[in-house]
Amino acid sequence: MVVELELSDDDVNRIFRALADATRRDIVRRTLVADVSVSQLADAYVMSFAAVQKHVAVLEEARLVTKQPRGRERMVRGNPDRIRQAQRLLTQFEHVWRSRIDRLDALLDEDHDN
Template identity: 75%
Template sequence: MDVSDAEVDRIFRALADSTRRDIVRRTLVDEASVSSLASAYDMSFAAVQKHVAVLEEASLVTKEARGRERLVRGNLDMIRRASALLDSYEQIWRGRIDRLDALLDEPEPTTSKEK
């Protein structure tokens, strides 16, 4: 899984917004036009276009022109890459917790005064 630091920043910056997470969720289920997405939110068409542009820059969605419509489709490959990155972070932390547990399970050394 090769994800550059810049890609990671773009992905998580894009996913930090609840509207963008919802757009990704909707477009993973089925492609949607930008106008149909815009009708689902209490914001302007231009605002939804900006959200889609942020997601597209992070490669979380793709946009395709079909006639006069711009269809947005979630990019499952990038979602999987982001998930794999989070899984690797989880493994790092699980390893650290296991080492801490092992350290805490070690008996305390006795000092000469305690004998």
Template identity: 65%
Template sequence: MVVDELDQDSVDRLFAALADRTRRDIVTRVLVHEESVSALAQRYDMSFAAVQKHVAVLERASLVTKRRHGRERLVRGDVGTLRTATRLLEQYEQLWRGRLERLDDLLAEDDERTHERSDPHPSTAGDAP
């Protein structure tokens, strides 16, 4: 189970990082191809330092990695971490689907009981008036 693979702090960092629109956009861009932090900074209406902070949050969440290439720091997306997030969300979905199925079963049982109480002598198909 993925939940057991990750400690709660890692899960919190992962989803907190993905909660921000700019960070989701950065992840999307660097999954396609590596980009330098300075190239990323040119894409957004914010300071270089602000983009660096977004990248740092993504890096702490293991959604991106950085490597030095000359004077630049290249950012690359980590598909494995996104797959982990997907598996975690799928587990939550299965949990809720199971709960909804149990709720449907309980409601169906309640409907049957209500119907039985309201019609104590159900007619049979062969009865004539």
């Protein structure tokens, strides 16, 4: 079930902010491919466990990943719905742009009449 709720400005801020870091983008990639524990993620980067933990927390607050307990581990799973929502935001910009193009085209048509 896809939860389709309105995104607040803060939601959008958190999503793009979370994506503005190469390590976090890599975490999203990995956890979209398969569920990965936090310590498995930590092994993949040359920073402390706590640092990776913080990155995961940022992604979690942006709902770009979810965490679910499995024994003593926390499995991190990428959330494709959220990615799609971000994509749609950029599509909206695309629409704004197209409307400008259309207006410029209309102006050209008017000129054509003169």
